[in-house]
Amino acid sequence: MRLGVLDVGSNTVHLLVVDAHPGARPLPAYSHKAELRLAELLDASGAISASGVDLLVRTVAEAMRVAEDKGVEDVLPFATSAVREAANGEEVLARVERETGVRLTVLAGADEARLTFLAVRRWFGWSAGRLLVLDIGGGSLEIGYGMDEYPAAAVSLPLGAGRLTAGRLPGDPPAAEDVRALRKHVRAEIGRCVAEFTRLGRPDHAVGTSKTFRQLARIAGAARSADGLYVQRTLRRGALEEWVPRLATMTAARRATLPGVSEGRARQLLAGALVAEAAMDLFEVPVLEICPWALREGVILRKLDVMSSS
Structure with a gap:
């Protein structure tokens, strides 16, 4: 159908x-x-x-x-x-x-995290073991962790790239003090929930979904979207740490010239990078693998599961 x-x-x-x-x-x-x-x-x-x-x-x-x-x-x-x-x-x-x-x-924030986690689990399969899934949207950051098709722990934080850009990074390029203040805010918000996940053990596989992660991976050297869904794409924390200060000094127009960055998302890229860097650092993730499936696919998969059980 x-x-x-x-x-x-x-x-x-x-x-x-x-x-x-x-x-x-x-x-x-x-x-x-x-x-x-x-x-x-x-x-x-x-x-x-x-x-x-x-x-x-x-x-x-x-x-x-x-x-x-x-x-x-x-x-x-x-x-x-x-x-x-x-x-x-x-x-x-x-x-x-x-x-x-x-x-x-x-959708409640926790439901966003659960459905995104379901999509990532189906994409990578059971062999991926314990998954840590990070999803940066426009309004929120979703985090999920677990062994099964739905996460054992899931949270949604008000750390979306669009929300943070509109509320905390008014300049173009933003003022250095605004960038520092946002970095501090993001790390404090994520830091409050780290223990909820780390008590469950280290993940076997860390995954990033969403346009923000795809764009960050692309500017850090990952394959183009035109190369297909099944090409492995990763984002290294070291590469991201090198890009954050560079993005902070760029105008939105300059960011839009970077590989894989759309004009509409260019202004939000710095805020998204600060969230991604903080999450990878605080969860001690050296490398994220990028998953092409996320929330929309999770909604579809849940619908199909309901259909098959009826």
């Missing part, structure tokens, strides 16, 4: 169309996305601005038209931290449903 996942994230609204059935890996058939950067469209009260809501409604409606055109039988719509934590989140959800007919399921 043809399924669609509509992901209203903190950076993009992304419709992923896959051909899937229980027992088989989902095959991507079409991808439609629009960069809204909702995490950066909050007003002083923490609400998504009126113009942002207008844009979201139009974007969801367009995504549903695309889903129909592509022959999608079932769309799985969900929203993550930007809508979940917005002061007017309930009003936004009600308006989206009223004007588009789409009822967005709002």
Whole structure:
């Protein structure tokens, strides 16, 4: 069957169309996305601005038209931290449903971590052993750890690259004191939860998912996306530590010229790099392997599991 996942994230609204059935890996058939950067469209009260809501409604409606055109039988719509934590989140959800007919399921942060972990486990298999999974989104950082298909420990922290950029790095390039303050803040937030994971033992395999990790790996020398899904891509902590001070002195326009960095994500790259560096350091991870599957694939896999058990 043809399924669609509509992901209203903190950076993009992304419709992923896959051909899937229980027992088989989902095959991507079409991808439609629009960069809204909702995490950066909050007003002083923490609400998504009126113009942002207008844009979201139009974007969801367009995504549903695309889903129909592509022959999608079932769309799985969900929203993550930007809508979940917005002061007017309930009003936004009600308006989206009223004007588009789409009822967005709002995922809790821990559920984001669990579903991402499921996708990573299915990608690498049981032979990967104990997994530590890091996912930097626009609004939050998800961390999962465990031996099974769902993590034994999972947390979501308000350390998304878009959120931190909008709230803490106003300059272009940012002021050195702002970068230092953000570095301190990020490390304190992650440091509070490290013990919850380290008490479970050292991971056998550390994995990074999300656009931020893919871009950081690419500028550090990993293979291009055009080389295919099955090429191994890694990010070394040493390479990341060399890149962070360089990124801090660059304008967004300069970062956008780096290999694999899109213009829309360039401004957020420094904040994402600071989060990635802190997580790898505090969890004592020398190398992360990059996984092409993440939250959207986890939502699809859970749907297929439910179908196969019914």
